[in-house]
Amino acid sequence: MRVPVPEPSGSKRQRVSRILEHFRDKVDVRHFEDIYRQIHQDPELSCLEHRTAQLAADHLIALGFNVHDKVGGHGVVGSLENGQGPTVLLRADMDALPIQEETQLSYASTKRMADVDGIERPVAHACGHDMHVASLLATACFLHAARACWSGRLLVLFQPNEERGGGARAMVKGGLYGARGVPKPDVVLGQHIGSNKAGILRIGSGPVLAGKRAFRVRIPGKGGHAGAPQNAIDPVVTACHTVIRLQVIASRETDPNEMVVVTCGSIHAGDASNVIPDQAEMTVDIRAFSPEVLHKAVESMKRIIKAECDASGIQEEPSIQETENVPPLINDSEVTEPLREQFLYTFGNDMVQDMGRGMASDDFSILAPDGVPYAYWNLGSTDPALWRKYEREGRLHDLPSNHSPLFAPSIKPTLESAMSAMSVAALTFLATLTLEGHEGVGVEDEIVCMWN
Structure with missing residues (x-):
């Protein structure tokens, strides 16, 4: 036009x-x-x-x-x-x-x-x-x-x-x-x-301005006593590993000539120091200037979340719900x-x-x-x-x-x-x-x- x-x-x-x-x-x-x-x-x-x-x-x-x-x-x-x-x-x-x-x-x-x-x-x-x-x-x-x-x-x-x-x-x-x-x-x-x-x-x-895709993620675990972690699967540990691992999307999976920002804006899990919770919730925000780069980063995020849950021995699938999609x-x-x-x-x-x-x-x-x-x-x-x-x-x-x-x-x-x-x-x-x-x-x- x-x-x-x-x-x-x-x-x-x-x-x-x-x-x-x-x-x-x-x-x-x-x-x-x-x-x-x-x-x-x-x-x-x-x-x-x-x-x-x-x-x-x-x-x-x-x-x-x-x-x-x-x-x-x-x-x-x-x-x-x-x-x-x-x-x-x-x-x-x-x-x-x-x-x-x-x-x-x-x-x-x-x-x-x-x-x-x-x-x-x-x-x-x-x-x-x-x-x-x-x-x-x-x-x-x-x-x-x-x-x-x-x-x-x-x-x-x-x-x-x-x-x-x-x-x-x-x-x-x-x-x-x-x-x-x-x-x-x-x-x-x-x-x-x-x-x-x-x-x-x-x-x-x-x-x-960058495109943005935002997600609400639920990482399942197995709740238990803080004194018996061997009987539980701690979703807090899984969530922490996930946050760190997500940063390699920008540093190791994206062309350095491109720009990607991956942010974990919040993590919520549990209410007491002596209780391992049965789930953790987090929000993830991904931004890039290219639609193709943005799509690739989102797919990497999904792969990493699933892999970290597998590494923790979690049998249940994590929930990844998209909340925002802006080109x-x-x-x-x-x-x-x-x-x-x-x-x-x-x-x-x-x-x-x-x-x-x-x-x-x-x-x-x-x-x-x-x-x-x-x-x-x-x-x-x-x-x-x-x-x-x-x-x-x-x-x-x-x-x-x-x-x-x-x-x-x-x-x-x-x-x-x-x-x-x-x-x-x-x-x-x-x-x-x-x-x-x-x-x-x-x-x-x-x-x-x-x-x-």
């Missing part, structure tokens, strides 16, 4: 920048700052985002979007038809993390809620999804206000359950592009905030290169950097099925003055990052740059028109536009 860039020229880039310049200050960002604080103070765990989803749906309905809700759980999609042209999908994720916030902010979360397994957890937006929601709503407002200056179809999608890796797939399987009547997009765009300086954009082609995120150059050129033109060389590769994962690419091209970029969220202070002191590594209980984006600069970046990205692929007589025109005023 060809990417819909009707005119990837200097004149197109100039039009996009002028539309941003004209309308950016006409969107009341303070309203979306309040929305951000509201979502931050009332976070919701994966698969439980009903209030956040309702907030997004209500705002889109008020703007005049055609809204589809409860897609694949609590997913929301707003559609704005605006003449002939490409269909562009913009995505924000909504779920929070089971983390106790420690920022001491006036709007910090003190919330606890039961997760989908019924276990009560602390909840915090420690990954920036609250900013993603607020900034995409601001983007929807911006593009609605500027609709006389572009043509096509705009889709804004609010996705549940990104942190557990199942939300995008659930929305697609839930009929996102079929029974729900949402048209398949020509291009899919997404951004994610991080701890870099607010306003800094990082974008790149090729693999940028590598591989940006399409035919999307990222026009975006990079537009970002450089609009925001300047000092604000656009190469994204590089990271072992984090995101199920965003699943929203682009059947070869639909996509691009995903990072956006800084640290107050520039604070960033400069830490930089002078050589302590940038001490800045709280995503998934830290201290992660706290600087609201105003992050929200403004996130709205601007997503709006510019959408306009890069929508059919844009020339703004004429733009001085003094208000958001609700009629705007004279023509094809350039």
Whole structure:
């Protein structure tokens, strides 16, 4: 599928920048700052985002979007038809993390809620999804206000359950592009905030985020008295040997030119020091940039777990249950290169950097099925003055990052740059028109536009 860039020229880039310049200050960002604080103070765990989803749906309905809700759980999609042209999908994720916030902010979360397994957890937006929601709503407002200056179809999608890796797939399987009547997009765009300086954009082609497969493993044993280990089969020992052995997948079974990370995130077994338990449970997380390397690592994991159980004399088969399956995120150059050129033109060389590769994962690419091209970029969220202070002191590594209980984006600069970046990205692929007589025109005023 060809990417819909009707005119990837200097004149197109100039039009996009002028539309941003004209309308950016006409969107009341303070309203979306309040929305951000509201979502931050009332976070919701994966698969439980009903209030956040309702907030997004209500705002889109008020703007005049055609809204589809409860897609694949609590997913929301707003559609704005605006003449002939490409269909562009913009995505924000909504779920929070089971983390106790420690920022001491006036709007910090003190919330606890039961997760989908019924276990009560602390909840915090420690990954920036609250900013993603607020900034995409601001983007929807911006593009609605500027609709006389572009043509096509705009889709804004609010996705549940990104942190557990199942939300995008659930929305697609839930009929996102079929029974729900949402048209398949020509291009899919997404951004994610991080701890870099607010306003800094990082974008790149090729693999940028790792694929991930996660598993819940049960290693059976034979329980008994700690004083008579000869009459038992200790699953704790088997689990410990398994954790150590799993590390050879990266060090001895994978081409050194490739990258694999194998992590045992938890081990649970027994309750008393004088009792050998009858089973051990562990979780395993495997990440790689190549689907083939990821598959090979998973098969090695299964072989090692079975072999360690055999070595311990365990007759029962271990249980290996897959809990997450997220493909590598591989940006399409035919999307990222026009975006990079537009970002450089609009925001300047000092604000656009190469994204590089990271072992984090995101199920965003699943929203682009059947070869639909996509691009995903990072956006800084640290107050520039604070960033400069830490930089002078050589302590940038001490800045709280995503998934830290201290992660706290600087609201105003992050929200403004996130709205601007997503709006510019959408306009890069929508059919844009020339703004004429733009001085003094208000958001609700009629705007004279023509094809350039």
